[in-house]
Every structure is written in structure tokens, then in C-alpha cells.
Amino acid sequence: MGRRKPSKERKAAATDSATVDLVDWLSKNPDAIDLIQEIGDALAGPVIQELDKSFGGGRPREARRQLTNHFWCDLLIAMAEAIEKLSKSLNRIPEYVTTVIMQSRQNEGRGALLDALVGLAVRTAWEPIKSMIHTAGIEELQRTCRILAVLICPAPEDHKAVQDGALLPLAQEGMLEISKERLEQVFPADWVHRLREGLGGA
Known part of the structure; x- marks a missing residue:
């Protein structure tokens, strides 16, 4: 005989119990409370203001009423799912970067490098960059x-990856009206030179 469907009352009781557990967990994790408040304030503040401005007309409460019936929780769940996908994608970045480097070197006829060497360098470089x-x-x-790639490249004019992946996008942003020399003046004296040397000529 199949299991009986739980009644509405039993579902509500289970949900209430889960909510109590969450409140208990939050009481032990005050940083999470601050973050929850920050997101809640963003929704109740700037998001609602923007909606009132664009759709409220003279009666913002009516426009807001359309967003009841689980809209906000749908929004938060969809955001959480998108963040999970982003997180998984971020974890695949070192593998992707390693592949791009190997293909770029092959396409430009540069010396072959050991996969394991490239992979280790990429994974190690990715950790501090990811935290940024x-x-x-x-x-x-x-x-x-992109800027750092241009600054440390000994010959961007001979390096197609730097031309396509850094110079072109930076030019499209309008940044390359500033000369490389002026850009280097922004950094402490000799910093770019020392960085290049430290990276073995990059």
C-alpha cells in the first residue's frame, strides 16, 4: 500500500520546524545575519524604489501587489541557483585557462610546455585572483x-593573444588613448620591470 500524502497541517509543521532550526543556526552565525539584512535592504530599498519609479505611476502599492504570491522568494531561489552555476563555472576556470594557453602556444608556434607545469601555475595563480x-x-x-598582460608582455606587437585578448578590448573601452608610458607612471618606479624580471621575461 502506498504512503499517504502528508496533510497540509503536517507540511506546515515541518516547515515551521525548519524555520526554527534556521533561526537557531543564525543565532550562532551573526555574519550570515548581516549578509541577509544587506540583501533584504537591497530588495526593500533600491529594488522597490526602481519598480515604483518605472511601474508605480500614481499608485505604487498596486504595482507592488502584483509581486506578491511568491515573487520575491522565486527571485531569491533563482539567484541562488545562478550563483551555484557561477560557482561551478569558477571552479572550471583553471582547466579552461590551461587549455587556452596550450592552444595559443601551439597556434603561435611557441615552445611546447608540460601540461602539468602549466596546470600547476594556473591553479596557483587562480586562487588569489578568484578571491579578488x-x-x-x-x-x-x-x-x-588585461592591463597587466600588456604591461608585462615584452613585445605585444608579436603576441597575438595579447593583441586580441587585451589590447583590442582595452582599445574598445577607450583606455588606450593613454599611452603605455603614461600607464606605467601610475605604478611605483621600476615595478613593471621588476615584475617582468621576476616572471622570467614573461
Whole structure:
């Protein structure tokens, strides 16, 4: 005989129990409380203000009423799922970067490198860069990597990967109106030179 479907009351009781467990967990993890409040404030503040401005007209409460019936929890669950996908993608970045390096070197007729050597260098470099995503943001970090690639490359004019992957996107952003010499002046004296030397001529 099949199991009986749990009643609405039993489902509610189980959910209430889970909520109590969450509150108990939060009481032991105050950093999580701060983050939850930050996201909640963003939803109740800037998000609602933007919606009121664009869709509220003279009656913002009516526009907001359309977003009841589980809209906000749907939004948060979809965000959580997207973050999970992003996290999995971030974990695959070292493998992707290793493949791109190996293909680029082969395409440009540069000396072959040992897969394990490239893989170790990429994984080790990725850890501090990954942590910067949270502080600097993805676009800023991407721009930083591009600028640094141009600065340390001994001959960007001979390096197609640097031309296509750094110079072109930076030019499209309008950044290359600033000359490389002026860009180098932003950094401490001799920093780029010392970095190149430290990287073995890059």
C-alpha cells in the first residue's frame, strides 16, 4: 500500500520546524545575519524604489501587489541557483585557462610546455585572483588582468593573444588613448620591470 500524502497541517509543521532550526543556526552565525539584512535592504530599498519609479505611476502599492504570491522568494531561489552555476563555472576556470594557453602556444608556434607545469601555475595563480572577484568585481578584475598582460608582455606587437585578448578590448573601452608610458607612471618606479624580471621575461 502506498504512503499517504502528508496533510497540509503536517507540511506546515515541518516547515515551521525548519524555520526554527534556521533561526537557531543564525543565532550562532551573526555574519550570515548581516549578509541577509544587506540583501533584504537591497530588495526593500533600491529594488522597490526602481519598480515604483518605472511601474508605480500614481499608485505604487498596486504595482507592488502584483509581486506578491511568491515573487520575491522565486527571485531569491533563482539567484541562488545562478550563483551555484557561477560557482561551478569558477571552479572550471583553471582547466579552461590551461587549455587556452596550450592552444595559443601551439597556434603561435611557441615552445611546447608540460601540461602539468602549466596546470600547476594556473591553479596557483587562480586562487588569489578568484578571491579578488569578491572585492573588485568581475569586470574590474578582467580589466586588471588585461592591463597587466600588456604591461608585462615584452613585445605585444608579436603576441597575438595579447593583441586580441587585451589590447583590442582595452582599445574598445577607450583606455588606450593613454599611452603605455603614461600607464606605467601610475605604478611605483621600476615595478613593471621588476615584475617582468621576476616572471622570467614573461
